[in-house]
Amino acid sequence: xSVPFSLRLARMEGRAGLRRVGWFLxxxxxxxASLVGLYSFERDAAASVRDQAxxxxxxxxxxxxxxxxxxxxxxxxxxLSATGAVVVRGTSVASVVFAPGSGxxxxxxxxxxxxxxxxxxxxxxxxxxxxxxxLDDAGVVADPQVFDQLGVxxxxxxxxxxxxxxxxxxxxxxxxDFGIEWVxxxxxxMAIQELPETGLTELGSIAQYxxxxxxxxxxxxxxxxxxxxxxxxxxxxxxxxxxxxxxxxASGFQRLSRFLGLVGLLALLLGGIGVGSAVNVYLQERLxxxxxxxxxxxxxxxxxxxxxxQTLTLGTLGSSxxxxxxxxxxxxxxxxxxxxxxxxLAPSLHPExxxxxxxxxxxxxxxxxxxxxxxxxxxxxxxxxxxxxxQPSSPGWKPRISxxxxxxxxxxxxxxxxxxxPGQALAxxxxxxxxxxxLNIVARGLGRGARWILPGSAPFPVRQGISGLxxxxxxxxxxxxxxxxxxxxxxxxxxxxxxxxSDLVLEFGPERPTLILFDIQxxxxxxxxxxxxxxxxxxxxxxxxPARIRSVDGVSVEEILGRGVRRRRWMYSRLYRNxxxxxxxxxxxxxLGRWWDDPGEDxxxxxxxAESGIARVSLEADLAEGLxxxxxxxxxxxxxxxxxxxxxASLREVEWSSVQPNFFAVFEPGSLDDVPATFVALAASDxxxxxxxxxxxxxxxxxNVSFLDISLVQATLxxxxxxxxxxxxxxxxxxxxxxxxxxxxxLLTTRxxxxx
Amino acid sequence: MSVGSGESxxxxxxxxxxxxxxxxxxxxxxxxxxxxxxxxETCLSALTEDGxxxxxxxxxxxxxxxxxxxxxxxxxxxxxxxLEIAPSSIRRPAPEIRRRASELLNRVGLGHRTGHYPAQLSxxxxxxxxxxxxxxxxxxxxxxxxxxxNLDRATGSRVVNLLQELNEEKGTTLVLVTHDKALSAxxxxxxxxxxxKLEVVR
Numbered sequence: 040x041s042v043p044f045s046l047r048l049a050r051m052e053g054r055a056g057l058r059r060v061g062w063f064l065x066x067x068x069x070x071x072a073s074l075v076g077l078y079s080f081e082r083d084a085a086a087s088v089r090d091q092a093x094x095x096x097x098x099x100x101x102x103x104x105x106x107x108x109x110x111x112x113x114x115x116x117x118x119l120s121a122t123g124a125v126v127v128r129g130t131s132v133a134s135v136v137f138a139p140g141s142g143x144x145x146x147x148x149x150x151x152x153x154x155x156x157x158x159x160x161x162x163x164x165x166x167x168x169x170x171x172x173x174l175d176d177a178g179v180v181a182d183p184q185v186f187d188q189l190g191v192x193x194x195x196x197x198x199x200x201x202x203x204x205x206x207x208x209x210x211x212x213x214x215x216d217f218g219i220e221w222v223x224x225x226x227x228x229m230a231i232q233e234l235p236e237t238g239l240t241e242l243g244s245i246a247q248y249x250x251x252x253x254x255x256x257x258x259x260x261x262x263x264x265x266x267x268x269x270x271x272x273x274x275x276x277x278x279x280x281x282x283x284x285x286x287x288x289a290s291g292f293q294r295l296s297r298f299l300g301l302v303g304l305l306a307l308l309l310g311g312i313g314v315g316s317a318v319n320v321y322l323q324e325r326l327x328x329x330x331x332x333x334x335x336x337x338x339x340x341x342x343x344x345x346x347x348x349q350t351l352t353l354g355t356l357g358s359s360x361x362x363x364x365x366x367x368x369x370x371x372x373x374x375x376x377x378x379x380x381x382x383x384l385a386p387s388l389h390p391e392x393x394x395x396x397x398x399x400x401x402x403x404x405x406x407x408x409x410x411x412x413x414x415x416x417x418x419x420x421x422x423x424x425x426x427x428x429x430q431p432s433s434p435g436w437k438p439r440i441s442x443x444x445x446x447x448x449x450x451x452x453x454x455x456x457x458x459x460x461p462g463q464a465l466a467x468x469x470x471x472x473x474x475x476x477x478l479n480i481v482a483r484g485l486g487r488g489a490r491w492i493l494p495g496s497a498p499f500p501v502r503q504g505i506s507g508l509x510x511x512x513x514x515x516x517x518x519x520x521x522x523x524x525x526x527x528x529x530x531x532x533x534x535x536x537x538x539x540x541s542d543l544v545l546e547f548g549p550e551r552p553t554l555i556l557f558d559i560q561x562x563x564x565x566x567x568x569x570x571x572x573x574x575x576x577x578x579x580x581x582x583x584x585p586a587r588i589r590s591v592d593g594v595s596v597e598e599i600l601g602r603g604v605r606r607r608r609w610m611y612s613r614l615y616r617n618x619x620x621x622x623x624x625x626x627x628x629x630x631l632g633r634w635w636d637d638p639g640e641d642x643x644x645x646x647x648x649a650e651s652g653i654a655r656v657s658l659e660a661d662l663a664e665g666l667x668x669x670x671x672x673x674x675x676x677x678x679x680x681x682x683x684x685x686x687x688a689s690l691r692e693v694e695w696s697s698v699q700p701n702f703f704a705v706f707e708p709g710s711l712d713d714v715p716a717t718f719v720a721l722a723a724s725d726x727x728x729x730x731x732x733x734x735x736x737x738x739x740x741x742x743n744v745s746f747l748d749i750s751l752v753q754a755t756l757x758x759x760x761x762x763x764x765x766x767x768x769x770x771x772x773x774x775x776x777x778x779x780x781x782x783x784x785x786l787l788t789t790r791x792x793x794x795x
Numbered sequence: 796m797s798v799g800s801g802e803s804x805x806x807x808x809x810x811x812x813x814x815x816x817x818x819x820x821x822x823x824x825x826x827x828x829x830x831x832x833x834x835x836e837t838c839l840s841a842l843t844e845d846g847x848x849x850x851x852x853x854x855x856x857x858x859x860x861x862x863x864x865x866x867x868x869x870x871x872x873x874x875x876x877x878l879e880i881a882p883s884s885i886r887r888p889a890p891e892i893r894r895r896a897s898e899l900l901n902r903v904g905l906g907h908r909t910g911h912y913p914a915q916l917s918x919x920x921x922x923x924x925x926x927x928x929x930x931x932x933x934x935x936x937x938x939x940x941x942x943x944x945n946l947d948r949a950t951g952s953r954v955v956n957l958l959q960e961l962n963e964e965k966g967t968t969l970v971l972v973t974h975d976k977a978l979s980a981x982x983x984x985x986x987x988x989x990x991x992k993l994e995v996v997r
Contacts, residue, residue, distance in 0.1 A: 044879045052867050331863040334824060335928075336852025337880045338845045420824045420848070423863055424815050424940055 045344035048332075052325070052349060063313040064357040066780035067400060070307025071361025073773045075396030076368025077303055081296035082389045083369065085289040091383065092285035094160035097213075098127070098251035099260035101284075104276040105585070105614055107240075107248050112276050115267055116250055123255035127158045129231060132239045132246045135745050136227060137198040137738045141190030144734050146747050147181075148226045149199055151234035157213055158253035166193070169208025174230055178205040182225035185209075197227075200237030200742050204229060239743060272612050273597065275587070298535070301457045305471065305528050307403050308450070309521060309777050312475075314357070315407030316517035318350055322411050329415060330422025343415050347405075350412065354404025358397045365396055375765050399453065406449055409442045447472055474527055475520065482519040529771050536768075552721035554730050555747045556737070557583075559718040563741050570736045571722055574729040580718040581700050584617045584711050586676040586683070591666060593673070607665040617656075617676070619706035626697035630660055632670040632689030635707045641688055644671035648686035654710030655688035659703045663690050676704075678714045685710075796986065796993055800935075803962060803969035805979035807996065808988035814972040815940060817988065821970060822855055822938045823847040835935060849882045856934035856967070858958070860941035862921040864913040870924045871896050871909040877932040899927035903957060919950035923957060930961050937962065939971035943978055952977060 093099060102112065108128070120126045129152035137144040154174045164170040164180060173180045179197060186209065189197060196203045210228065229237075240246050254260060260280040268278055322329075329342055366388065373384040447468055454464030486509040493505050508515050559567050559580065568578035588596055588611055596611045621636055623629065633641050635655055640646065648671075649655050656674065658666075668674065668687055676683045685706065693701045700719055724730055730748065737744050798804050808814050819825040820832055823839040832839045834854065839847055856877070864873045874896035878887060887895070900909050903923040913921055922942065929937055942958060943951035955978050962969050971978065979985050985996040 047879065051872060052865075327863070328865045328867075331859075331865065332876070332880070333848060334822075334851070335857055335877050335880070336848050336850075336855070336932075338848050340845070341880060420851075421819050423857070423859060424819055424824065 044337075045341050045348060048341075048345040049348035049352065052328075052345065062780050062783055063310070063317040064353060064360070066313045066777045067307065067310030067354070067357040067404060068361035068364060069773050069777045069780070070303060070310045070403075071358050071396050071400035072364035072368055073303035073306055074300060074399060075362050075365025075393055076372060077296050077300045078392035078395060079365065079369035079386070079389050080372045081293055081300075082392055083373075083384055083386050084292040084296075086387070087384050088285045088288045088292075090385075092281035093253070094157075095288075096251070096279065096281040096284045097156075097160075098125075098158035098253040099281055100252040100254070100263055101279050102250040102252070102271070102276055103279070104248050104274070105246070106275060108250060108276065109274055112250075112271065112274060116252070119252055119254075119263070125155060125158045125253040127156045127251045127253075128153050129156055129249050129251070130234055130240065130246050131249065132234075133745055134200065134237075134239050134743075135734070135738065136185075136189065138189040138191045138195060139198060139203070140195045143188070143190045144738060144746075145185075145188045146745055147185060147188075149237075149239065150226050150228045151231040152228055153231045156251070158251040160213070162213065163211045165209045169193075170210055172207045173228060178207040179227050179229045180207050180210045181227040183209045183211070184225040185227055188225070198738070198742075199227070199229065200239040202233065202237045204233070272600075275614060297458055301454065301467070302528060302532055303773070304399070304453055304457055305524075306773055306777050307399060308471070309524050309528070310357070310780075311403040311407040312517060312520050312524070313777075313780070314350075314353065314404050315411060316514060318353075318408040319411035320514075322346060322415060326414075326418060326422065329418040330420060333418055333420035334423035339416050339418075342418065343412060346412055346415050347408070350404060350408040351401060353408075354401040357404060358400030361400050362393050362397050365393070375769065402449065406446055409445065410439065413438050413442070474524065478520045478523040479516065481523070482516040485519065486513065486515050525775060525777065529775060532771050552723050553725065553749050554722040554733060555749065556720040556722065556744055557717070557747075558743055558745050559720065559741070560743070561716060561718070563744065564718050566740060567718075567720065567737070567744060570733055570740070571720060573736075574724065574733050576722040576724050576729070576733070578720070580720050581620070582618050582711070582716045582718055583700075584619070584678055584706075584714055584716045586615050586617050586678045586704075587613070588615070588666075589675040589677040589682060591668060591672070591674055610662060610665045615676075615703055617704040617706060617711075618700070618702045619708050619711045621708045623691075624693075624701060624705075626694035626701060627691045629657070629689045630692050632657070632687070634689055642671055645686055645688045648673065649688075654683065654685045655707045656685040657689040657691055657705045658687055659693050660690045662703045663687065674704075678711070681714055683711070683714065798936075798968060798970060800968055801966050802984065803959075803971070803982045805982035805985045806970065806972045806988060807974065807979055807985060812988040813991045814988050818938055818940055818970065818972050822857070823851055852877065852881050852932065853885055854935045856929035856932065856937040858922070858925050858929045858937065858939040858942045860944040862913070862918070862925045862945070864921055864924055864928075866913050869910050869912055870905060870916065871900060873913070873924055874899055874927045874931050877928060881932055896927070896931060899931055900924070902961070903927045917950075918946055919954060922946060922950075922954050926954070926957055926961060930965060930967070933965060934967060936968040936970065939969065939973075941973055941975075942971065943973070943975045951975065955981065 088095070102108070102116070104112070108116075116126045116128075129150055132149045132151075133146060134149045135144050136147045136149065162170045169180050172178060179199065186192065186206075191197060191206050193206055193208055195206050197206060213226070213228070234240060252260075252263070254263070260282060264278050264280050264283075271278055325346075332342060333339070370386050373386065450471060451464055451468040454467045455461055458464055458467075489505050489508040493502060495502075497505075507513060554576075556567065556571075564580050568580065571578040590596060591599065591611075600608060600611055623634055623636070629637075632645070633639055634657065641649065641655070645655060653673070658668070663669070666674075670687050670690065672687050674685050674687065676685060685704075688707075691705075695701055700721070722730075722733065724733075734746055734748075737746060806814050806817060816825070820827050821834075823832065823834070823842070826840065834850070837850060839850070842850060864870075865876065868876070871893070875892050878892040878895065881887075897906070897909065900906055903926055905920060905923055905927070908916060908920060908924075913924070916924065922945075926942075929939075939958065943954055946954060955975070958969075959981050961967075969982070971982065973979055987994050987996045
């Protein structure tokens with residue numbers, strides 16, 4: 040058959056003309072590279088998290104509660120122990136640790152652990168033996184960052200609560216608690232039997248009580264979780280498996296990678312447009328040769344196959360270069376993200392990621408070459424005799440529409456593959472098609488407009504320059520599309536990046552707090568207020584009342600959950616931190632009902648309930664929707680064993696990213712005076728000396744009161760957003776480089792064409 | 796108009812008289828609006844586009860005024876093309892294709908230029924490669940469109956001699972469109988085209 044000739048022709052033709060397509064190829068390779076890099080990175084992250092899941096969690100299972108583990112939970116732990124499981128317990132408290140030597144104080148996560156901690160993984164301590172010393176009650180061991188933050192060296196003493204202990208060394212490789220670490224700072228470890236002496240837990244600091252379980256071989260963590268989850272829920276004990284934790288992480292990375300992968304895909308399309316444009320110019324130059332071949336007997340299919348083969352060779356080459364570069368990116372990404380990643384990332388080659396990227400590249404090159412290739416099919420043999428008149432006839436609407444449908448269908452398919460969401464994929468396909476359509480119209484308009492406005496009297500260089508926009512073989516379309524689509528992609532990327540950054544940045548009100556004090560006990564409130572006043576700071580205290588929902592409109596939570604509520608179960612079972620106050624917060628707005636301080640009257644059902652001594656409460660609107668409650672409905676709260684009935688008087692919208700303390704449920708003042716509560720103070724002072732004096736006074740008089748210097752949290756967040764920005768900008772850089780390459784290659788092509 | 800087997804016919808006429816149109820019709824490159832073209836036993840009008848291409852590959856050779864060698868192929872590769880695109884039923888094995896192309900290049904005096912690209916050859920040399928290409932598939936009929944139109948007199952006359960020699964050697968039917976009196980003088984028959992109408996000149 041004629042395939043061998045197609046092959047030979049493709050080879051013979053290709054060696055002469057493909058060199059000039061190289062730049063377009065590179066633009067496409069960039070797209071493939073970004074995809075391969077991201078796909079590989081996603082798999083690396085998932086594999087690393089899976090491998091390290093147990094180490095990250097600290098065992099096969101982790102039980103956690105905000106109150107000391109109760110008898111039943113300990114019974115279960117003992118029974119697991121009896122089956123050969125290793126059970127390790129510990130308590131974490133976010134607390135200010137003071138270094139008398141340096142005079143510095145920092146909020147740290149203080150982890151008090153038992154001698155067998157961690158249940159899995161290796162402890163890397165420096166100097167070796169420091170960890171063993173800790174377990175012998177001899178002092179504390181800290182994350183390496185703590186040394187800088189507190190200004191201490193090994194052998195110095197630190198004050199944890201009311202207890203002073205020596206620093207024995209540093210430690211790495213222990214289970215991580217990311218949520219705490221990002222806010223409360225790096226961890227510090229001490230022996231669990233020392234904890235009571237610090238006074239931290241007795242004085243009401245917010246502590247997390249944990250147990251890690253490492254099951255004997257063959258033990259199914261998921262089975263254990265399923266067996267006890269429901270039983271533990273009302274006890275306030277959550278149970279998590281390493282597997283689920285790993286999946287959570289992996290899916291987080293998957294989401295990031297999918298979004299960036301979409302950008303990579305669109306960058307690849309940009310390269311595809313370049314390739315299509317290059318193939319078009321390349322084929323235009325060969326129309327004469329094709330006509331001669333048709334004249335001397337080549338069938339149409341033979342020619343199409345020959346030039347298709349060349350195009351696929353192009354795609355293959357570009358994709359292969361892209362795959363190689365992508366592997367480079369894969370190894371570079373962990374460096375870019377260093378510090379954000381909570382685990383060790385071990386890059387390895389993932390053949391399926393390479394294959395997917397490679398195939399995408401070849402497919403995109405094929406797709407974008409189809410339209411130009413249609414003209415090969417229509418080359419007339421008469422062109423060999425009459426060069427001037429025998430241009431191939433236009434492919435006609437049917438094939439054009441078919442190609443367009445195939446292109447958009449492929450784009451849609453690729454987006455679904457990338458995002459796993461047909462709705463989003465459809466939207467992106469629509470927007471992309473619209474933008475490409477607009478750019479195409481602009482390009483045509485520019486060409487026609489230039490021809491129309493070009494004055495015949497203009498100097499030669501001007502005429503020559505502007506006529507380049509509409510001359511045969513011009514690259515106006517490719518250049519405009521590359522620039523326009525590139526600019527669109529970049530701006531979309533930067534908007535999303537800005538969105539992510541704003542989510543991560545704390546919003547400060549006009550009274551920008553610089554120091555947050557929490558865990559202030561009721562009997563400490565006056566003393567703490569006096570300290571704040573002495574330094575000229577605002578002494579308002581905000582109450583925090585931990586509570587759980589006991590019943591909604593007379594139906595108990597157990598019964599509601601027993602009915603098989605699937606969505607938002609957490610809303611019924613979580614521990615809420617409520618407050619009571621007279622005035623609304625700065626970051627909330629009442630959208631329904633009446634705030635007690637507002638003029639007017641409550642609805643009758645609210646008024647009647649209030650008159651009968653039931654506390655009015657204002658709920659956050661989304662929570663109310665999730666619980667399916669409205670104004671006038673009643674919720675009974677369990678506040679440390681005491682039932683407190685309430686009636687919903689208003690619904691609020693809350694700006695959660697605000698630094699103001701925000702609450703799901705706010706009670707009217709006076710309604711919770713007798714229940715256990717702690718207090719928070721937001722102090723504002725730009726004077727570091729005043730802030731330091733407040734901290735010193737608190738350390739002396741109220742060691743259980745924790746404080747957070749916001750500037751430190753800001754620094755952490757800025758580091759984090761900086762790294763996210765770096766990743767986004769790298770992607771933007773890829774797109775810009777791709778667009779620039781298409782532009783550059785287009786200019787080279789037109790220049791070459793004119794030289795001919 | 797009818798041309799006998801082995802006969803050589805020159806078509807002459809002024810520019811725009813329809814010579815190239817006639818050539819395109821006779822070679823099956825174009826469809827007639829009326830009438831029909833029969834080459835040998837085959838009525839070209841009855842064939843599809845690809846059917847006519849196959850027919851040309853098997854039975855027809857071409858020589859063009861501007862040579863029309865494929866610029867990215869060497870001289871020998873250009874000569875091989877008709878042999879390689881021939882229908883599979885008559886295609887020769889690859890070594891024979893190569894040997895045959897080489898022989899033909901030797902025959903037109905370019906045995907030492909087989910690996911050269913068209914751009915590296917003079918006009919006369921290019922037309923000689925084109926002659927070798929036209930005869931490589933041993934066509935029954937050869938169409939030549941102003942084969943000397945782009946050559947100087949001396950080179951043109953060498954190419955004319957070569958064309959006639961090859962034509963006689965292979966016994967090919969020859970239809971040539973030309974302004975060149977020397978070329979038309981060598982033909983068995985000369986027809987003229989005036990305003991689209993054929994008239995016998997000789």
